[in-house]
Amino acid sequence: MSLIQKHEQNLAGRDFIVGDIHGQYDLLLEAMARVDFDKAKDRLFCVGDLIDRGADSFKCLSLPFEPWFFGVRGNHEMLAIDALENGGKNEDLWMINGGTWVITEDKVEVRQLLLDALTYLPYARQVEVMGQQVGIVHAEPPADWSLIEGASAGSKEEMVWGRKRIKSMDTTPVAGIDAVVVGHTIIEQPTWLGNVFYIDTGAFQTGRLTLINAQEALG
Incomplete structure (x- = not known):
């Protein structure tokens, strides 16, 4: 699977982008209802972390x-697959970070479902919105968006785990893309940092799941 999947403009309906869901399925349905989401023609993009911490x-x-639905993989999807494939310390790390929901499920079934889901969860997506290009990654985009296609293992890890930009409040725009x-x-x-828009408002803690119209990602 390609590291990035690109989407042409949605001429039939609207595009929305939602923050980290973390098992808050009902909150997601409520957010979609508030915007009268039409599953027949609207598209929902997600910044990853569909699972963990939520029932x-x-x-x-x-x-x-x-x-x-069009998501990207987050660090929690990667924590989960490492745990389910390798066990041991990987499983301990997953449990500490919200993986305890799996205890009441069939782990074999969860492992297969997650493996299948990951084939639909690239590291990045790029969406045409009003003639401009909006990128989506879970955590940290590269300095130049074009570098995603041939990203190294370290760069892929940054895309799902990185926090350098937000820790240093770096407002340097990501090159090669209108917004991320x-x-x-x-x-x-x-919050905006340069042309990077952070939308994880901690749904599992705060009960606030941010869902925006993709046009809002263009400032």
Whole structure:
């Protein structure tokens, strides 16, 4: 699978982008209802972390198979697959970071569902919105968006785990893209750093799941 998937403009309906869901399936449905989301023609893009910390993680793991849903992989999807494939310390790390929901599920079934879901969860997506290009990664975009296509293992890890930009409040624009939407780091309200828009408002802690019209990602 390509590291990035590109999407032409949605001429039939609207595009939305949602923050880290973390098993908050009902919050997602409420957010979609508020914007009268039409599954027949609207598209929902997600910045990753569909699972962990929330009771409905198993339900959320089925979202990538919906024809209207387009996610990227987050660090929690990667924690989970490492745990389910390798066990040991990987499993301990997953449990500490919100993987305990799997205890009441069939681990073999969860492992297969996650493996299948990951085939629908690239590291990045790029969406045409009003003639401009909006990128989506979970955590940290590269300095130049074009570098994603041939990203090294270290660069891929940065895309799902990185926090350098937000820790240093770096406002340097990402080159080669009009805007990038990310999650991963919980913030009080959606925040811009250069052309990077942070939208993870900590749904599992705050009950606030941010869902924006993709046009808002263009400032």
